[in-house]
Amino acid sequence: MNYPEAKEKKSTSKIVHELDSLFKPKSIAIIGASSKELSIGNVILKNLVHFGYTGKIYPINPKEPEVRGIKAYPTIFDVPDNIDLAHVIIPSKFVPQIIEDCGKKGIKSVIINSAGFSEMGEEGKALQKAFLAKAKEYGVRIFGPNCQGIINCDPEYNAYCDFTFTFPKPGSISIVALSGGVGAFIMQSLFDLEIGMRMYASNGNACDISISDVVNYYGEDEGTKAIILYTEGFHNPKEFLEVAKVVAKKKPILAMKAGRTEAGAQAAASHTGSLAGVDIATELIFEKAGILAFNNEEEMCQVAMAFSTQPIPKGNRVGIITNTGGPAVIATDELVSAGLVLPPLSDKAKNILKTTLLPEATIGNPIDVVATGGGTHFRSALDVLMNEETIDSIYINFVTAPFTDTDEVARQIVEVNKMKKKPIVCNFMTNLSMERYQVTTKIMKEGGVPCYAFPTTAAKALGALYKYHKVRSRNIGEAKVFKEVDKEKAKKIIQSGSSPSGRSGWVFLSSDKVYTLLSAYGIPVADWRLVDDVEKTVKAATEIGFPVVIKADAESLVHKSDLGGVAVNIKNADEVRAVVENMKRKFGPSSGSSPSGRSGGVADLKFFVQKFLPGGKELVAGVSAQRGLEPLVMFGLGGIYVEVLKDVVFKIAPVTELEAKEMLSSIKASKLLDGVRGEKGIHKESVIEIIQRLSQLVIDFPEIQEMDLNPIMAFVDKAFVVDARIKVQ
């Protein structure tokens, strides 16, 4: 399979990007440069110099002729050259004016490190609004405010526009983090792991340049091989999803969203006020975009090490080489848990190893070259696995046993690793306080072999490489658009529903509207009539055919079933009459009180008659609108499965056919859909189509706030909605 990254490499490499002025500045002004040690205006200047920034630096300070030995200018207008990027480190109240100045000077990007804006109440918000207006007027892009900044480790730039204290080596991993604190320790972790970094961005309040913009930029950056993302929410989840979808096909995005527990979300709200309450279905966004999600940032960083050097495997088949027994057992457990398999070796492979390995070696998968095995033994095992057609990746346990030339083993591993034919990860067990093994370690690390200190950790890294292969290969396709739907009719119903009768801006549609709407979108419903007296009900029931369900119907009757407004399995005309008379007594205009709490009964009481369909499997589907994102579509088994076991699955609309199929297969009780204990299975195709039509309906009508098809009765040959509730705005 050919992946886009390989094909597009050349074509995108030289395109000039709007954010180049931010990430690849040729000149930087520091507005608020200061001689005061440890002040931000001093540290940023120091960092730029220390990191060997290749462009020009213009400290701006009205009082000092130079800062840290570099000529300073009173204002940006005094700078004789063009300026690509400006840091702003001055009190917030002066920022709107400075942004206007930057615009006039022709500065394209500004990093506002200063705080005191949207995170600080109304006054700050007003200031942010003011400088944004100026920025828009002059076409200046804003990074921040209240942020760390960016770093570009490309030796062509060495741009350390940040006040943190880690100085990474150039590499291929780029980081974007909402929280500077988290971004900094991720960067530090890559440094400690001796993984190089490409670019870094922590954009604080993110009033203009968003995480999505940065991800998009990293996606187009040829030097970025993988992206690490940390956030506590998205300002514009829909935009992020669209961007991430495209980027994740090209390169892996490893992401972590914190605030996944209620207490965590509260803690997040307290330090990033603006995102409070915007808890959206981040997990689903990650899934739909093909992002590798993590709940553990240490694991995310460790995994990044493998992505920074190794190719993506073409499948799930792993070969293990080990020189010690136990760690191979641990690794096998973890690899298998991650969905990998250990195929047996071919006879050809075994025959080679029989002649090349030590007599006490174990020839199988794992291949145990034993602790006394040396470079030639490891090499032979590596060559064999590289040539095995049934092997996609290689896992190595290498303990630096005192009995062997460990440097030679390392050299052989490195040589094979350099071919980049199949990914290799290594659990490298050694004692770094011994000089002898420091040499071995150096060979391994400089040779680009991802080295871990624990078998489970190394196995998790290989598992993540494989997972990326899986998500990149998974093509969910485009959502089907059913042409024969009656959009006009649906529109009328929904608009009629959004009438002033609804409290707090929304209303539940009456049953006839619900079923007409579903039918307009081709969602099958049990045959029904809405009538308003006893004999019409009898007639309707006769037309539909007994048995029937009868429901008391009025817009004010939402919890019909709880109130005794539903009668099921009505078998003949006499039963119809009895039921309807009873409902009239209960809910009609002459009844003493109404369930809605208003005095007097329901004036518009009608009777909803519907075919009663027993014996099917009860399913549920539903929809809930999301702020800043397309609605979520839900599917599950009805009754206790949804109520007690919470056995439901969600996807973000639009739901494609593949996704709808996945919904059926990913509930825990999915086997019940195939039939068990002698029962027959259900007609899945019908349900898959209902989900897709439901998705189309809510995409077409964002007015729909909530929708429950509960239950859908599914049979061997068909599926019908038999009760539904729709809330529109």
Added chain:
Amino acid sequence: MNYPEAKEKKSTSKIVHELDSLFKPKSIAIIGASSKELSIGNVILKNLVHFGYTGKIYPINPKEPEVRGIKAYPTIFDVPDNIDLAHVIIPSKFVPQIIEDCGKKGIKSVIINSAGFSEMGEEGKALQKAFLAKAKEYGVRIFGPNCQGIINCDPEYNAYCDFTFTFPKPGSISIVALSGGVGAFIMQSLFDLEIGMRMYASNGNACDISISDVVNYYGEDEGTKAIILYTEGFHNPKEFLEVAKVVAKKKPILAMKAGRTEAGAQAAASHTGSLAGVDIATELIFEKAGILAFNNEEEMCQVAMAFSTQPIPKGNRVGIITNTGGPAVIATDELVSAGLVLPPLSDKAKNILKTTLLPEATIGNPIDVVATGGGTHFRSALDVLMNEETIDSIYINFVTAPFTDTDEVARQIVEVNKMKKKPIVCNFMTNLSMERYQVTTKIMKEGGVPCYAFPTTAAKALGALYKYHKVRSRNIGEAKVFKEVDKEKAKKIIQSGSSPSGRSGWVFLSSDKVYTLLSAYGIPVADWRLVDDVEKTVKAATEIGFPVVIKADAESLVHKSDLGGVAVNIKNADEVRAVVENMKRKFGPSSGSSPSGRSGGVADLKFFVQKFLPGGKELVAGVSAQRGLEPLVMFGLGGIYVEVLKDVVFKIAPVTELEAKEMLSSIKASKLLDGVRGEKGIHKESVIEIIQRLSQLVIDFPEIQEMDLNPIMAFVDKAFVVDARIKVQ
């Protein structure tokens, strides 16, 4: 609450233990000491000297007058003094003789490093048997063979009786590992984390001194604060459970069992042949013993760091101090996931912090002292949390911000940490390549503060401390012994069942025996009769009361239901007659063939009549015998819950009342037992009693191989077994 460790400390400290000769040897002979560099007989000698062993070393070598400059002796009999411990590093065929010699010399413990025994086929097994016989004759305890050895870091001994290459500092964590490879990297990991180690043991084939013996020894060792255990199975799981139960009440055991996947177990079998097939319910053993189980050895080592210095919290209430926002969000997520809660601060606490912290600090839980917060701010927050009655433990995020005196912050944390009042863990985010922060780090580490580089990792460590509090506080009690059971009757039935009619040594009991046996142990069953003709069946049904169930019964009819041998809901005498005649035609002596495959029908065909009890909740309980362990008892909801959702739970017998209650509450669908959707709940007490009686029955009769009570029908006021299957040996 007072824990035994506090009370028993004095009493056990000076007891001389049989394994003292192994772990605290005053003199060591190295039989097979060698001048050849990198040979095991050389490395062990080198390690003993390098580690500063405080006792006497006697190299034994028939040819050399000295080895590595130490006087050598031709045989152990030439050594003028007593020898506590001997290493044996000679070819396996000489080992039985040497063990006899050791016995004669009065050596109490021997570490056999040599391989070539039970792991190497029949010849090796015979040699192992031979030296074990000698060991028993002379009272010599054997450690190994085919093993690394032991290490004792107590400065009184400095006994490095091992050929590995990590030299730990003395500390309080002791390690026991089946696999030397895994043991070595765990030891290395503690070293890298700068956690000291107390003792180490890796016992290879473990022919005499077992993992249980070592755990028992560590349990009694005053200097061991926590134990790390790695295994791929147990030779004697029952013994281990008994030992671990006692030790885990005194000190935490952190354990990992590899080979948890099928492929992992296969890999384990290939390197530790002797344990193949002995896959026992390790998870359940760990749970019953109160062991903290891990699937990730890196996490296990990281967690050990907290156990090595911190007290155990008295509850689940944590206070967070942070000087950066994002990491507090991540930590909160993980802490809450681990069952901890973040109580709000008291007004008193808030008032103090309002006067002591910086104005931009956030006063809540988390307390954000902000990045510019210094030592006094951290100290004030620490003091407040130490004094809050609603706080049991403290989590700290400490990033070494450049703007503050980080050494002073560290000193304040250390000072509070030294009080050991409440556990503290710290996510310490710094750049160790900067000299300034190396000092801060040194203060933190020497001050015994467990420092992690990631918030999730630190939070997991605190989560583990809390988990140990929970398991130690959980007292499952003793299993109830129901006195009124008829053990004699049960014995007769089981012995009659173990008749020669069973194939491969086991047999299914016939229905009458099954129900009589259950009744003998007070397990309620639906009223039943076993009869052998039509009219007797009618009479039985009438006595029991309609409706009834009728089952064709014979020992050869196991899968009655599949074959049409079961008729339910029989409402009157005529129906009884029709059913019984039909069964006679199908299975009786005159029928053409029998389901058991023998020609001719079932000669002993009888009819089992039982009260039909519809409308209850279907439950299942069962038992399966385990090699080397008491049987496992299973409980779950019947039907699709057990078949499709696998919603079952296991415990090791004997099951106590608390455990039986936990079984009911820990199935996923446990809410169904309370009643949902208008249904009433079941009589849980009856089911809890059935589980305990079942447990007593299988403990009393190890002949029971398998038992299924399926279903148990549970009602609002009672529960009855309505079908059961018992396999005895």
